[in-house]
Amino acid sequence: MTRIRLDLRYDGTGYLGWQKQPKAPMTIQNALEEALFSLIGIKPSTVGSGRTDAGAHARQQVVHFDFDGPTNKYPWVNAINSKLPQQIQLFEAYEAPLEFHSLLSAEKKEYVYFIHNAELPPVFRRDFCWWQRRPLDVAWLNTASKFFVGEHDFKSFQNTGTLVPSTIRTVFLANWTQISPQTLKFRIIGNGFLKQMVRNIVGTLVELSFQKREPIEILKVLQAQDRGAAGQTAPAQGLFLNRVSYPQKLDNKCRKL
Amino acid sequence: MTRIRLDLRYDGTGYLGWQKQPKAPMTIQNALEEALFSLIGIKPSTVGSGRTDAGAHARQQVVHFDFDGPTNKYPWVNAINSKLPQQIQLFEAYEAPLEFHSLLSAEKKEYVYFIHNAELPPVFRRDFCWWQRRPLDVAWLNTASKFFVGEHDFKSFQNTGTLVPSTIRTVFLANWTQISPQTLKFRIIGNGFLKQMVRNIVGTLVELSFQKREPIEILKVLQAQDRGAAGQTAPAQGLFLNRVSYPQKLDNKCRKL
Numbered sequence: 001m002t003r004i005r006l007d008l009r010y011d012g013t014g015y016l017g018w019q020k021q022p023k024a025p026m027t028i029q030n031a032l033e034e035a036l037f038s039l040i041g042i043k044p045s046t047v048g049s050g051r052t053d054a055g056a057h058a059r060q061q062v063v064h065f066d067f068d069g070p071t072n073k074y075p076w077v078n079a080i081n082s083k084l085p086q087q088i089q090l091f092e093a094y095e096a097p098l099e100f101h102s103l104l105s106a107e108k109k110e111y112v113y114f115i116h117n118a119e120l121p122p123v124f125r126r127d128f129c130w131w132q133r134r135p136l137d138v139a140w141l142n143t144a145s146k147f148f149v150g151e152h153d154f155k156s157f158q159n160t161g162t163l164v165p166s167t168i169r170t171v172f173l174a175n176w177t178q179i180s181p182q183t184l185k186f187r188i189i190g191n192g193f194l195k196q197m198v199r200n201i202v203g204t205l206v207e208l209s210f211q212k213r214e215p216i217e218i219l220k221v222l223q224a225q226d227r228g229a230a231g232q233t234a235p236a237q238g239l240f241l242n243r244v245s246y247p248q249k250l251d252n253k254c255r256k257l
Numbered sequence: 258m259t260r261i262r263l264d265l266r267y268d269g270t271g272y273l274g275w276q277k278q279p280k281a282p283m284t285i286q287n288a289l290e291e292a293l294f295s296l297i298g299i300k301p302s303t304v305g306s307g308r309t310d311a312g313a314h315a316r317q318q319v320v321h322f323d324f325d326g327p328t329n330k331y332p333w334v335n336a337i338n339s340k341l342p343q344q345i346q347l348f349e350a351y352e353a354p355l356e357f358h359s360l361l362s363a364e365k366k367e368y369v370y371f372i373h374n375a376e377l378p379p380v381f382r383r384d385f386c387w388w389q390r391r392p393l394d395v396a397w398l399n400t401a402s403k404f405f406v407g408e409h410d411f412k413s414f415q416n417t418g419t420l421v422p423s424t425i426r427t428v429f430l431a432n433w434t435q436i437s438p439q440t441l442k443f444r445i446i447g448n449g450f451l452k453q454m455v456r457n458i459v460g461t462l463v464e465l466s467f468q469k470r471e472p473i474e475i476l477k478v479l480q481a482q483d484r485g486a487a488g489q490t491a492p493a494q495g496l497f498l499n500r501v502s503y504p505q506k507l508d509n510k511c512r513k514l
Contacts, residue, residue: 009380057381081377089380120338123266123346124314128381 002071005096005254006046006063006080008032011087013127013237018052018061028052028088032063035083040069049102049244050109053196055236057128059112062244064102071095076257094254105250108172110243111198113186113234115206129183130202130238134210136184138176141205144215145174147222148188148201155225157201158194159233167194167225174201187242199234200227207231259328262353262511263303263320263337265289268344270384270494274311275318285309285345289320292340297326306359306501307366310453312493314385316369319501321359328352333514351511362507365429367446367500368455370491372463375439386440387459387495391467393441395433398462401472402431404479405445405458412482414458415451416490424451424482431458444499456491457484464488 010028020029029046037043044065052058074080076093084090099105114129116122121131148171155167173189186202208217208231221229267285277286286303294300301322309315331337333350341347356362371386373379378388405428412424430446443459465474465488478486 011380011383077377086378086383087380089377091377120334120346120348121343123268123344124385126268126343 001098002067003064003096003098003100004067004071004076004257005094005100005102006032006065006076006090007092007094008061008063008088008090009059010057010061010089011127012052012055012057013087015054015087017054017056018048018050018058028058028061031085031088035080035088036065038083039074039079040067047102049106050193050241051195052241053199053236053239055127056239056241057237058241060243061241062102062106062246064096064100071257093257095257096255097250097253100246100250100254102244105246106192106244107247108189108191108243108245109193109241110187110189110245111193112240112242113188113198113202113238114240115184115186115202115238116182117184118182127237130235132206136206137209138178138184140209140215141176141184141186144205144208144218145176145186145188147216147218148174152222153225154194154197154222156221156227156230157197157204158227159196159200160227164194169193169197196233198239199236200230202234202238204231206234258355259324260321260353260355260357261324261328261333261514262351262357262359263289263322263333263347264349264351265318265320265345265347266316267314267318267346268384269309269312269314270344272311272344274313275305275307275309275315285315285318288342288345292337292345293322295340296331296336297324304359306363307450307498308452309498310456310493310496312384313496313498314494315498317500318498319359319363319503321353321357328514350514352514353512354507354510357503357507357511359501362503363449363501364504365446365448365500365502366450366498367444367502368450369497369499370443370445370455370459370495371497372441372443372459372495373439374441379439384494387492389463393463394466395435395441397466397472398433398441398443401462401465401475402433402443402445404473404475405431409479410482411451411454411479413478413484413487414454414461415484416453416457417484421451426450426454453490455496456493457487459491459495461488463491 018028046065049062080090116129116131151170171190179185273284275285303322306319337347373386373388408427428447436442
């Protein structure tokens, strides 16, 4: 048995997110498993590094599955891509050690979120950003975002109704950059993220900044440990799972196919 | 009677180009005239600065039409945008002098063309670039593009079967920039362009560069004055009409609505 690791990117527009759903075939995982099935003749159980929401995108999603056949039979990347829709693309395939687990071995995850901040809505990137007409204050957003860095209970930023053993996560970096006159980019790196946590963080930051609140008030929202204390959920289409990192030792044991 | 000037941008994906066609309603001009009709109650005859091909885009297309009503009745930009599909956006409206003509007064036009130059096809910008797998040589492309600058007969780069009084045009600038590790941008400014001229120039440059020909051979193609001497037509989806310029004096007489 061989563990295969696949690194992929996707345009999630029109898809119902990463996670396989029996009654909703339009998910990324369903499309990937269909493509694998038409290549290797069995439908493997793939495991992703985490879910992405309906309409959200990935510049690196990492997936693993176990496979019994010979690994040198296919040029994996090209063979799988030829079976995938153009919205989903495999850019690397590895033979991974059996201890590699796309979700459990992940050490860090990076998300980016794009805001189109202009008088008029975006025409060319409609599916890849959130439109905010009122001018945003990047300095304010950066000051407020610093309060997320460190180990915190992010319960206030988790969707209600979700049950997880712990809502404590560590954020290593959270910052905003003006990448063009009309585009802001939010970048956040953590050891893991709760359901809709990034979208809730972005939505809350935008809301508090428009209310001209003090940046430190984001700390009160964190400390409340209550979803009701935070703001709106920013829409999914601005969100990209940007990078998933594994311990160097484990990465070194992944051999390109 | 008032002459109205409209500046618009559009994502031409799924549209059959700028030009109105009686039997093909999916053109930009049809959509614009429908929007104007639902606002002002009559369908005006709009004149664009030039055609754009099916699937090509515009970051600035300039249009004029004549109007008999009062110009202060509507907040033009917002009113027209509210009637337009999200692929088409008005970003400026002017009351223009009667001597202003979007096509005949145009002094310069700028087009840009994007190539995704990478092993794998584009996932997020599928509709906005041309995919070239083989590495392109930007220095070669720039050297060859210099031969287009100046006044030339561009007959070799005009689609066959087109009848225009003259195929002589002046190109002021033609250059290539690597704007990201995977993206090349071609920029060309001229006093006017023949049908598919930019796409034929891009296609020919790419073809000759892959054939490792000398850059000066582009001059032979120009001098042949024969479409058969040039190369393939690059696909429309990489092309943007980027800017249309008018004499400063005329621009100054356009009053924002």
